């Protein structure tokens with residue numbers, strides 16, 4: 001069977017961010033708690049006219065440079081910031097990107113894990129029909145109540161991945177390790193705009209799931225810890241990944257020193273530190289960060305991935321970076337996007353935080369605000385109106 005995996009990968013985050021030093025100042029606490037304690041510097045805040053659909057379309061647009069590339073068979077949309085109980089957010093993206101009418105579209109949910117499920121399902125579809133392309137998009141906005149420990153871990157982002165046979169970036173290995181347990185560490189009932197979280201418990205469950213998913217992976221796979229040269233973790237905040245990776249290296253009695261262990265994840269953390277948690281997108285934005293910021297040529301290196309979705313479902317999987325991968329990245333575009341963002345004052349952040357989010361079907365027209373390619377122009381008669389900018 002031919003190899004299957006990620007052929008292209010692109011991400012998007014909002015033009016706005018709040019520096020966590022600003023948050024710390026208003027809270028009268030030491031900024032090092034955020035910069036060092038949780039390992040985060042900035043958090044992305046969506047513009048007034050941005051949501052998971054506009055971010056997703058902006059993330060995926062660079063993958064469709066010509067008409068031929070629009071002929072994909074399936075679009076899998078992973079999110080836990082759903083905008084409708086019935087219609088998939090991906091159907092709006094399908095129109096905004098001009099995708100073909102024979103493309104199937106569906107939305108997947110299991111907290112931050114769902115993008116990994118989407119990638120695995122996409123690989124299975126491509127393995128059955130190697131001539132097809134499947135687009136996976138993960139798009140999320142992480143929002144917590146103000147003045148809670150979660151507030152500093154907010155963020156937003158979307159990532160788009162084209163899954164194909166004979167991919168140009170990452171060949172995904174078929175063996176995986178899974179772990180599922182019914183727990184209440186983080187959840188968002190339909191009537192709430194923000195997540196409810198048992199923060200300390202969630203970090204414990206994350207580590208337990210890592211150990212369990214790893215054990216299952218180790219039983220199923222031919223690869224052991226020392227075969228994996230770099231690691232990407234789900235990134236609620238970068239320090240969580242650091243703790244997780246140290247934990248996994250201990251479980252495996254790794255002989256590497258602490259510095260070498262930390263170096264295996266360092267590149268994957270950089271974008272997350274600047275945009276915050278992007279839930280389902282976070283793991284794969286972390287992978288993009290590793291690919292685009294690694295000093296070492298990653299060709300031929302095997303990467304370990306840990307995906308975690310509260311509630312909880314976890315998966316450990318692996319993949320090999322392919323020679324020439326760097327030619328197919330959007331590194332310059334991503335650097336420009338991140339460098340050109342606008343810093344928010346605390347007051348501007350609060351205004352965006354409280355921006356209208358009609359729940360009762362009010363008609364609203366939304367001011368043009370985003371620098372992205374697509375915007376939510378308004379909501380009329382319960383219909384969301386998306387336009388290209």
Ligand code: CAA
Nearest residue numbers: 030032033036037038149150153199200202203206236310
């Ligand atoms: N300088 C340096 N470090 C400092 C400091 C200072 N001045 N002040 C505090 N710190 C350190 C603390 O020592 C602590 O470090 P350790 O964890 O190594 O002990 C760290 O900063 C965090 O401080 P606290 O322990 O006081 O914790 P907190 O009140 O900031 O809350 C949290 C941390 C519970 C994780 C909170 O951010 C939270 O609830 N986040 C949302 C939930 C979450 O992200 N959970 C992660 C697992 S679940 C998941 O992954 C799914 C998902 O996406 C949500």
